[in-house]
Amino acid sequence: MYATETTYLDDLPIEIELPVLPEPPTEDTVLDQNTPSDNPHPLSEEELQAKFLEILKGILESRNQDLLKTDIEHLKDLYDTHIKTGLYAFEHEEIKAKYLKNWADKQGITFHDIHSQIHMRKVRDRGNGLFGMTCNVATEFTYSYTDSPEAITSFKLGTSHYIHLQEKDGTYKIVKEWYTDPFADSLDITNEKSEEMKQFILNHKAPDYKIDERTQKAVDYAHMWCGIGEGENLFRYNKKYLNCNPRGGDCANFASQILYEGGGFKKNGTWNYTNDGTKAWLNAQAFKNYWVGSGRASYIAKGSYKEVYQSAYQLRPGDIVAYEKKGRITHVSTVTGLDSKGYPLVTCHNTDRLLVPYDLGWSNKSITFHLIDVHY
Incomplete structure (x- = not known):
């Protein structure tokens, strides 16, 4: 809980890893110690960022929809699960998808949308169709209670990611990912008295409260x-x-x-x-x-x-x-x-x-x- 002189999130190192993976490397080591590119006409950093911003947007939006629907099979297709780190990354998202569904059931809510905004920090061509990148992601969730679907609530989560994407047959898949997971402290939810909890929550009314x-x-x-x-x-x-x-x-x-x-x-x-x-x-x-x-x-x-x-x-x-x-x-x-x-x-x-x-x-x-x- 103590400080450094960094004040912008753009400068943050990657801190939180998937629990089963080894220590995550720093941004400099994962992006700067690259194998030579096999591309005879490599893109500039600016061109790489523009290209992979759009690619990553597509991947994250697809993943968000899979989380929204708890569509595990389609979620799995975003990862190269034949590679150990890709399998680990998928398994973590699978757990998170199930956690969100269980939490929503406990809460008596329905998630309507999950949308991510990305700030790309660095992209590196590591050769053979493999690209490493770091980015910040702000993800907005919207929900409403099942008995009052017109009352929409939104919240946001901010995460810092290190991702490897591998191109194969014109498609990029996640082969490695670390990120500051806001659910890492608790991906289990007790079902004890969950129906009782849900009914209490649904029967509650917002207080007549005026902020000073x-x-x-x-x-x-x-x-x-x-x-x-x-x-x-x-x-x-x-x-x-x-x-x-x-x-x-x-x-x-x-x-x-x-x-x-x-x-x-x-x-x-x-x-x-x-x-x-x-x-x-x-x-x-x-x-x-x-x-x-x-x-x-x-x-x-x-x-x-x-x-x-x-x-x-x-x-x-x-x-x-x-x-x-x-x-x-x-x-x-x-x-x-x-x-x-x-x-x-x-x-x-x-x-x-x-x-x-x-x-x-x-x-x-x-x-x-x-x-x-x-x-x-």
């Missing part, structure tokens, strides 16, 4: 600098602050920024940031302990999903959700919205989320949720 000016400023800051903000803020963090992702995670740093820059909370000797941040500013466990221990915040509930999902409807924009795994807080996010049923939506870094349902990607029964009311 101070909290609105916190929400606005979160949405602007979450890494997948609109316009010029897409794939960018606030360069006033160090980016902590390469040292383990930027979630607490960003939550602290939201509370200070947006929420107007004053710094002090324990929670502070100058050229670097204090532990309570940067570390998820210390951040949670400080806010609850200082009296600036208090608990709403703590427990597994099935123990807190009803209490979670007490969360309001500006509040905090902390996620505990194996006895430690490993992630924190800020509530910045409520959907049409009043379900809390969170915004955070590491990986980047914008108005995402608070438990999506954190559904394992081993995860303990800390629901925290911030006293604005």
Whole structure:
């Protein structure tokens, strides 16, 4: 949870790998140590980026539709599963597709669309029809509840990818992929009392809630600098602050920024940031302990999903959700919205989320949720 001087997502190294793959190489080693190209008229970097932007758009849009429909057979066709790394990459997406379906069933929602926006960073011709590339991807999901299909909710996820595409018979297939998977912490969902959970969620109504000016400023800051903000803020963090992702995670740093820059909370000797941040500013466990221990915040509930999902409807924009795994807080996010049923939506870094349902990607029964009311 500590920082480096990098402030733009364009400069991020690839951090999170598929669990079964070896250590991912850095961007420089995977793209610059190339085998000589067998193309007698190689394309320039600009031409390669333009070409593979369109190719990758097609692959990701096809993959999104397969995730939407849980079409595993068509999904598999996007990968060269005869190669070990291609098989691993496919198997991970297969698990994710099933997880999204299970989560939607638990939630009582229908996904309507999944659409990705790509920022290509580098492309290298590695010879013999093999191309390596790194890129940032912002993926927008839209959904509605089954009993109110007209009320559409959208959320975004930001991911950083390293991909190898191999051309064969005029078609490119994925032979290797690492990316900062927002679901990597929890690709399992308990079915215990899922029907009871679904009915509770569907029967819930959004609260009659009006946000105050101070909290609105916190929400606005979160949405602007979450890494997948609109316009010029897409794939960018606030360069006033160090980016902590390469040292383990930027979630607490960003939550602290939201509370200070947006929420107007004053710094002090324990929670502070100058050229670097204090532990309570940067570390998820210390951040949670400080806010609850200082009296600036208090608990709403703590427990597994099935123990807190009803209490979670007490969360309001500006509040905090902390996620505990194996006895430690490993992630924190800020509530910045409520959907049409009043379900809390969170915004955070590491990986980047914008108005995402608070438990999506954190559904394992081993995860303990800390629901925290911030006293604005």
